[in-house]
Amino acid sequence: MAHTTExxxxxxxxxxxSPFRVSYGKMMMWFFLVSDALTFGGLLISYGFIRHxxxxxxxxxxxxxxxxxxxxxxxxxxxxxxxxxILIMSSxxxxxxxxxxxxxxxxxxxxxxxxxxxxxxxxxxxxxWEWYHFIVGTHVGGPEGHGGxxxxxxxxxxxxxxxxxxxxxxxxxxxxxxxxxxxxxxFITGFHGFHVFSGVIINLIIFLNVLKGTYEKRxxxxxxxxxxxxxxxxxxxxxxVFTFFYLL
Amino acid sequence: xxxxxxxxxxxxxxxxxxxxxxxxARKVLWKVxxxxxxxxxxxxxxxxxxxxxxxxxxxxxxxxxxGLTVVKAAAIVIWFMHLGHEVKFLKYVxxxxxxxxxxxxxxxVLVEGxxxxxxxxxxxxxxxxxxxxxxxxxxxxxxxxxxDAGAEHGAEHH
Numbered sequence: 001m002a003h004t005t006e007x008x009x010x011x012x013x014x015x016x017x018s019p020f021r022v023s024y025g026k027m028m029m030w031f032f033l034v035s036d037a038l039t040f041g042g043l044l045i046s047y048g049f050i051r052h053x054x055x056x057x058x059x060x061x062x063x064x065x066x067x068x069x070x071x072x073x074x075x076x077x078x079x080x081x082x083x084x085x086i087l088i089m090s091s092x093x094x095x096x097x098x099x100x101x102x103x104x105x106x107x108x109x110x111x112x113x114x115x116x117x118x119x120x121x122x123x124x125x126x127x128x129w130e131w132y133h134f135i136v137g138t139h140v141g142g143p144e145g146h147g148g149x150x151x152x153x154x155x156x157x158x159x160x161x162x163x164x165x166x167x168x169x170x171x172x173x174x175x176x177x178x179x180x181x182x183x184x185x186x187f188i189t190g191f192h193g194f195h196v197f198s199g200v201i202i203n204l205i206i207f208l209n210v211l212k213g214t215y216e217k218r219x220x221x222x223x224x225x226x227x228x229x230x231x232x233x234x235x236x237x238x239x240x241v242f243t244f245f246y247l248l
Numbered sequence: 249x250x251x252x253x254x255x256x257x258x259x260x261x262x263x264x265x266x267x268x269x270x271x272x273a274r275k276v277l278w279k280v281x282x283x284x285x286x287x288x289x290x291x292x293x294x295x296x297x298x299x300x301x302x303x304x305x306x307x308x309x310x311x312x313x314x315g316l317t318v319v320k321a322a323a324i325v326i327w328f329m330h331l332g333h334e335v336k337f338l339k340y341v342x343x344x345x346x347x348x349x350x351x352x353x354x355x356x357v358l359v360e361g362x363x364x365x366x367x368x369x370x371x372x373x374x375x376x377x378x379x380x381x382x383x384x385x386x387x388x389x390x391x392x393x394x395x396d397a398g399a400e401h402g403a404e405h406h
Contacts, residue, residue, distance in 0.1 A: 012337065020338040023259060030342055041350045045357045052361030053374075055305075057381040062299055081292045088288065092281045095328045096274065102263055103270045178381050220260040225330075232328045236321055243317040247295045248310060 029226050033233045036195075040237050043191065044244055047184045059177030061246045067133045080246050083126045084238065087196075090119025091235040094203075098228045101221025106210065109224060113207045116231065120200040127193045134185065137168025137175050185245065192241055195234050202227050280327045287316050 012019035020027055051058055062076040069079070093115040100108030155162045166173050169182040176182075206227050215221045265273070291313060294303075303309045326332035331339055363369060370378070 012335075019335075020341070021262070021335045022338060027338070030338070034342055034346055037346060038349065041346075041353065045350075045353050048354070049357050049361035049364075052358060053365040054378065054381075055365050057378055060299065060304065062296065076296055077292055081288070084288055085285070088281065088284055091324065091328055092277065095277050098330075099270055099273050099277065102265050102273075103267060104264065220258070220264065222259045222263075225263075229329055232324055235328075236324045239317055239320045239324070243291075243313050247291055247313050 023222065026222065026226055026229070029229050033229060036233065037237075040188075040191070040240070043184075043188050044240060047188060047244065050180050050184065054178050054180060057178050059174075059181050064134065064176045064181075065130065065246065069129065077246055079126070079130065080242065083123055083130070084242050086119050086123050086126065087235050087238050090116045090123070091232055093119060094228045094231045098221070098225045101215070101224045104216070104221070106213070106216055109210050109215075109221060110207070113203060113210060113224070117200055117203050117207060120196055120203065120231075124193060124196050124200065127189060127196070131186075131189075134182070135168050135170070137166075188241060189245070192234070192237055195237065199227075199231050199234050202230065276327060280323050284320050284323055287320055291316055 018027075022030075065080055066074045066076045067079060068075040093112045097109050097112035097116060100112060154160075167175055169175060169179075169185075171183055171186065172179055174182040206223055209215060209223065210221075215223060294309070294312070298304045298309060331342065
């Protein structure tokens with residue numbers, strides 16, 4: 001931070017020192033994040049392609065994500081707003097843990113890491129709740145008065161297709177609009193949710209090491225900063241998922 | 249003590265800081281948090297107002313939301329991930345390949361997406377699929393009776 005001074009551009013590449021002024025582990029974490037960011041970039045861009053192609057029949061997020069726990073009313077986007085707040089908040093607690101590590105403040109690192117893990121777990125739980133409501137769909141005769149989607153189902157008895165009302169969303173049928181919306185929603189938020197889940201596990205391991213005093217003995221809390229990089233990246237991806245799935 | 253593999257200052261001498269420096273760093277972090285929170289709340293308010301006021305899908309709204317998203321992303325990378333504090337070589341190695349690659353891909357894929365979404369460019373299968381979707385969706389978002397009737401009317405003509 002304050003001690004990281006710019007080095008002479010020519011001398012930096014003469015050997016004997018890292019021109020990047022970071023440890024091997026931190027640099028590799030950055031390179032991993034760049035490759036992961038390209039993966040998410042590819043997914044979101046292909047989502048953009050399909051969305052532009054089927055612009056006419058693409059559902060609006062305000063009509064899909066209207067539920068809020070314990071409230072019967074229509075509250076479009078309120079819950080995803082809360083989820084975004086939880087994730088940004090957990091990003092702040094993570095960076096505060098890193099900052100406490102820079103002061104060798106073991107108590108501070110412990111406390112902030114703990115809140116980061118709580119925030120991550122809350123977010124994963126919220127995503128499960130969001131998925132559940134998307135899959136189940138609108139209630140029959142619920143407050144929305146939403147009819148569900150019609151789909152053709154092969155009827156064995158009469159040997160013909162009959163139209164059936166369908167509620168919710170799967171990979172092949174989606175009451176809110178084209179099935180591609182559900183496909184991309186499940187794939188991208190699922191891939192992101194899995195990143196959050198593994199982030200919580202990794203944070204938990206580092207948290208246990210902090211409790212054990214591993215980094216106190218080592219003399220620095222660089223591991224907290226490395227997992228912090230991963231955790232912020234997860235928040236970074238969510239910022240884009242939030243915009244492209246819910247706002248636009 | 250150092251994990252570095254070369255003759256090089258260790259992590260603790262480079263990054264560890266005093267109480268006063270910590271206070272300053274925390275002040276910056278909380279400021280970034282409040283800015284991000286305000287941007288998100290603003291986005292949600294605009295997003296929930298958009299359908300009633302006919303802003304949905306307009307270019308202005310897209311530019312606003314994507315612009316604010318990039319601002320938030322930059323804040324996370326610069327202050328939370330400390331990329332602003334790293335030396336310029338590392339910044340360039342991370343940012344330049346990514347930005348060049350992603351901007352090119354966004355450009356080429358979205359141009360193709362818009363092109364393939366023009367009715368004249370639909371394949372036969374695309375047309376059948378979209379007509380089917382218009383007829384099947386009876387939800388309130390697409391449930392304008394006029395639109396459904398129109399789709400049926402169009403089907404009769406073919």
